[in-house]
Amino acid sequence: MAMIELPPPPRIPPRPRSGMRSKPEPRPLPRSLVPLPDETIPGYLLRLSHRLDQSPAILARATGLANASGLLPNKPLLRLTDAALRQFAFICRLTEIEARAMPLGSLGHRYIPLDLKFQSGRAYNWTGLRSSSGIPYVRWILTRDARFCPSCLAGNSDPIQLAHGGAWKRTWRIPFVFACPDHECLLSNRCPQCDNTLPGGVGLVHRPGEVLHPAQCRSSDPDADRDSRNSRPCCGFRLDSTPAQIIDPSLREGLLALQRRLLNILLADSPDLPIVFGRPGEPERYLADLRLLMILITQTWPLARNLDRPALMNELMDQHVETCNPRTQMTAPGSDKPERRPLSDIPPSGVLACATVIAIADQLLQHPDHTRIEELIFTMTSAAQRTPATELVRRNLPFCSAAFKDGYSAHWTALKATRRPRGKPTRPAKPEERGGAGFTDALRQNVAMTAVPTWQDLVEAGWREVREDGRVREELIDAAYAEPRLRQLFPWTGMGELHFSRCTGKRWTWDIPYIQPTANGGYWISGPLRIQSVGPAWTADEAISMILEHLPPGCGPAFVGTPEELAAHEAANATYRPAAKE
Ligand SMILES: [Zn+2]
Numbered sequence: 001m002a003m004i005e006l007p008p009p010p011r012i013p014p015r016p017r018s019g020m021r022s023k024p025e026p027r028p029l030p031r032s033l034v035p036l037p038d039e040t041i042p043g044y045l046l047r048l049s050h051r052l053d054q055s056p057a058i059l060a061r062a063t064g065l066a067n068a069s070g071l072l073p074n075k076p077l078l079r080l081t082d083a084a085l086r087q088f089a090f091i092c093r094l095t096e097i098e099a100r101a102m103p104l105g106s107l108g109h110r111y112i113p114l115d116l117k118f119q120s121g122r123a124y125n126w127t128g129l130r131s132s133s134g135i136p137y138v139r140w141i142l143t144r145d146a147r148f149c150p151s152c153l154a155g156n157s158d159p160i161q162l163a164h165g166g167a168w169k170r171t172w173r174i175p176f177v178f179a180c181p182d183h184e185c186l187l188s189n190r191c192p193q194c195d196n197t198l199p200g201g202v203g204l205v206h207r208p209g210e211v212l213h214p215a216q217c218r219s220s221d222p223d224a225d226r227d228s229r230n231s232r233p234c235c236g237f238r239l240d241s242t243p244a245q246i247i248d249p250s251l252r253e254g255l256l257a258l259q260r261r262l263l264n265i266l267l268a269d270s271p272d273l274p275i276v277f278g279r280p281g282e283p284e285r286y287l288a289d290l291r292l293l294m295i296l297i298t299q300t301w302p303l304a305r306n307l308d309r310p311a312l313m314n315e316l317m318d319q320h321v322e323t324c325n326p327r328t329q330m331t332a333p334g335s336d337k338p339e340r341r342p343l344s345d346i347p348p349s350g351v352l353a354c355a356t357v358i359a360i361a362d363q364l365l366q367h368p369d370h371t372r373i374e375e376l377i378f379t380m381t382s383a384a385q386r387t388p389a390t391e392l393v394r395r396n397l398p399f400c401s402a403a404f405k406d407g408y409s410a411h412w413t414a415l416k417a418t419r420r421p422r423g424k425p426t427r428p429a430k431p432e433e434r435g436g437a438g439f440t441d442a443l444r445q446n447v448a449m450t451a452v453p454t455w456q457d458l459v460e461a462g463w464r465e466v467r468e469d470g471r472v473r474e475e476l477i478d479a480a481y482a483e484p485r486l487r488q489l490f491p492w493t494g495m496g497e498l499h500f501s502r503c504t505g506k507r508w509t510w511d512i513p514y515i516q517p518t519a520n521g522g523y524w525i526s527g528p529l530r531i532q533s534v535g536p537a538w539t540a541d542e543a544i545s546m547i548l549e550h551l552p553p554g555c556g557p558a559f560v561g562t563p564e565e566l567a568a569h570e571a572a573n574a575t576y577r578p579a580a581k582e
């Protein structure tokens, strides 16, 4: 049998798996738009959609901004990969430089939360916390709402802008931008018709399937009936017709000047360096300084209330603090007791409240009396001690300007120097705590300056020691420290009791009752002498009120010295007469 050579079987091409159809070659859009200065990608997409009469969803797919599921994620607002950026530029007929300027990440060299190097490549992001996911830390970037100036949204007299409106700006997504210097108004962040914040939803563009004017509100109209698909129709209000937010005359000039300075920093428009505590600071670090001060000021308000500023600003700050923590309403009227507040590492949602906190923080950095401000910052930090704010500030100091680091650290250094003879060895500072150039000088000057510690230094050191030795319940220390009349006394502990002395030296004055913990979680007040007793208290606050009732008359800040020196001082001045001493 002869073998017949068969031709090889034809090669069958593999069946295309479903959904794997070959992608059409991207082609540039027939018509496009030149981006406006400071325009965001979502805003550009809205104008393009209006110009081409195509929904933002279709354009997002065409330009490669949509994800694999065809949805519009938030990411293009922040950054695009090089390949995505080139594709977007090609399809929209833009130069690469034009396209590169549009994601918010392009402001990263001046605004650390947007510096994507910090976010993904480095161990620390702006929170100072380890960022494992590489997702940008968004609290200090307004990704879920946007601010706007109605007049800027309306655009200028250019025919393209007349037809499709002005830009939704990149800088409106940054909490440090609260006003429009061109139109001298506060930015808005709500639609006056539906009262929603903008854009009112997660994702690049809300309602991506609808073609609307770029200035129209895309939130759902709460008053309208649901349609057949059970969704509410769009509000549609023209935001460019929102009445401008007028700034109160007492704040107007100051806020607009501040806004101009901050915009110059953000957009690198001015060669002038910002001034921090009288020294030129690094522009890219100024907003980091402001942010930490905003947290400290809010956390310890009203400690920063006494600087000279328009009265309205203090009132706005009072209101802000009250709304950000309902517990502050429990403070007795007229009391200057700083409340322990939950940490608010978040810009205030109200534009005016946000502007107010920024302005107060800026006032501290710019104040001519640096010593006073350094002292104020020290007082605020002491009051915020053992709250998350202290840890947050410590972790974030590496991102701050050298002048801020020095100003912040100077008093702590001085305090450490006064504590050193008391025995505890101090650990060497970690590199991030050491600060930048000039820090060692500041350290030396401050140690020299405080060769004779003040009563505040010694009393603060006493409070720190009481906290650190852990022998007294923290709630009791908190309650005592929150009371100004006790905070100025020298605290010490023995046998689990908390004592208060009118002098800083041993063996202290024995003329104020002291507090012992009881097994049932309450307290017992005894003293002033060991043989005397006052009575029980169920809570730390109750215990503190009982101490306050038994304070000797004229009991002021702790005297620097021993009880004998205090007695001699009082005899010489004859201003204080103890009620009765045994
Ligand atoms: Zn404007």
Ligand SMILES: [Zn+2]
Pocket: 191, 192, 193, 194, 195, 196, 217, 218, 219, 235, 236, 237
């Ligand atoms: Zn609306």
